[in-house]
Amino acid sequence: MASDLETFPVRSGEDVVKARQVVRRLAMDVGFSLVEQTKIVTAASELARNTVIYGGGGEMRIERLYAGPKRTGLRLTFEDKGPGIADIDMALRDGFTTGNGLGLGLNGARKLSHEFDIWSKLGQGTRVTITRWK
Amino acid sequence: MDRVPILKLEDYLLVSIQVDMHDQLALTLQDDLTQKIVATRARAVLIDISALEMVDSFMGRMLGNIAAMSRILDAQTVVVGMRPAVAITLVELGLSLPGIRTALSVDAGLALLREAMARPDEPADGE
Numbered sequence: 283m284a285s286d287l288e289t290f291p292v293r294s295g296e297d298v299v300k301a302r303q304v305v306r307r308l309a310m311d312v313g314f315s316l317v318e319q320t321k322i323v324t325a326a327s328e329l330a331r332n333t334v335i336y337g338g339g340g341e342m343r344i345e346r347l348y349a350g351p352k353r354t355g356l357r358l359t360f361e362d363k364g365p366g367i368a369d370i371d372m373a374l375r376d377g378f379t380t381g382n383g384l385g386l387g388l389n390g391a392r393k394l395s396h397e398f399d400i401w402s403k404l405g406q407g408t409r410v411t412i413t414r415w416k
Numbered sequence: 417m418d419r420v421p422i423l424k425l426e427d428y429l430l431v432s433i434q435v436d437m438h439d440q441l442a443l444t445l446q447d448d449l450t451q452k453i454v455a456t457r458a459r460a461v462l463i464d465i466s467a468l469e470m471v472d473s474f475m476g477r478m479l480g481n482i483a484a485m486s487r488i489l490d491a492q493t494v495v496v497g498m499r500p501a502v503a504i505t506l507v508e509l510g511l512s513l514p515g516i517r518t519a520l521s522v523d524a525g526l527a528l529l530r531e532a533m534a535r536p537d538e539p540a541d542g543e
Contacts (some may be wrong), residue, residue, distance in 0.1 A: 295438035302436065302470065320470055320501040324509060327472040331439070376510055386473040390509040 285345040285357070292330045292360065293339035301330040301342050305358065312346050312354040313416055322356055322414045325394040328387035329360040329410050336380070337362025337408055347413070355396075355415040363407040370400055420445045424456050428529065429491075432464040442478040449482055453489045460529040461486050464522060466497030476511045483516045492532040493517060496525035 288308075292301055305326040309319040326342070333340045340362030347355040367373045374389050388410070392398040395412035402408040418441055423430040429452055431445070449461060461482065465471065471479070483493040494517045506513065517532075519525035 295440050299436050299438045306469070317501045317504050320499075320505045321508065324470045324472050324505050327470060327474075328509075331472075331474060386510055390473055390511070393508055393510065394505065 285347050288344050290342045290344070291339075292333045292342050292362075294334060298327060298330040298334060302327050304342075304344065305356070308344055308346055309356055312356055314356075314414075318414065318416065321394045322358070322412075325391040325412055325414075326358055328391045329358070329412070332387050332408075332410075333360045333362050336367075337364035340364070340407070347415075349415075353415065355413055357397075357411065357413040359409060359411045361407065361409040366404040366406055367400075367402040367408055368404060370402055374400075419448065422448060422452050424452070424458060427459040427533070428526070429453065429456065429458045429461045430464075431461070432467070434467045436469070437475065439474055442475060446478055446481055446485070450485045450489065453486060453491050459491050459533050461491055461493040462522065462525050462529060463493065463495045464497050464525075465495060465502075466499065468499070468502065471498070471502050471506055473509065473511055476506065476513055479516055480513060492529050494519055494525040494528050496520065496522055 290301060290304055291297055302323050306319055306323050309322050314322065330342060340360060343359040345357040347357055349355070372378050374392065376386055376389050391410070391412055395414050397413035399411040420431060420433055420441065429449065431449065452458065453461065463479065463482070479495055486493045496519045498518060517528060519528050
């Protein structure tokens, strides 16, 4: 499977907007429909915001995936070196938040993706990877 | 700092969101709108989101806050022009925007607001 990788900083509200724009452009590149583009852009927005608010900033890596002539996708990884998540199961529940949001961000991003992976360690940081196929 | 313009027309406040909003801009709009409702004694708020390419949980919460704050300040709110892809994504995200009145177009939104203002004794949004 071929892929390429680009990295972007996610440190501010403006970076969240930029992350959405980059993901939109690459989702168009790999041939996502308008609804598919909107889903992955929305997932990216949730995760980018988490990276800024809870992780204290970090980065987003984007891979365009080519697993066959008709199987393309996007894989996004958000990584921070923040405080980490104490209870991942709890963090994935709808309505759970330690901030002042709706608590829909992390699980919302999972629902909008085909593959979801989360790694977090207290005092070390958090890494969330989502993949959406065309 | 950037601001989303708020236009007053008769009893209405009109907002058309034309930029990809960062969170601070959304919070500023929320504050500006509530202040403007009081300052102008507007009875209704129409928010056009037809240019928005996505609405995530933060933006959804902001729209809900505006509707709730307006209601407490005796004004009705309607959100118009949501794109179909945005609606599909919102529902999949688990956000059904409870308490927010919506309409497909500005015309339909204005008609809804006119109707709501004519019957002020009815509970808003079917709650």
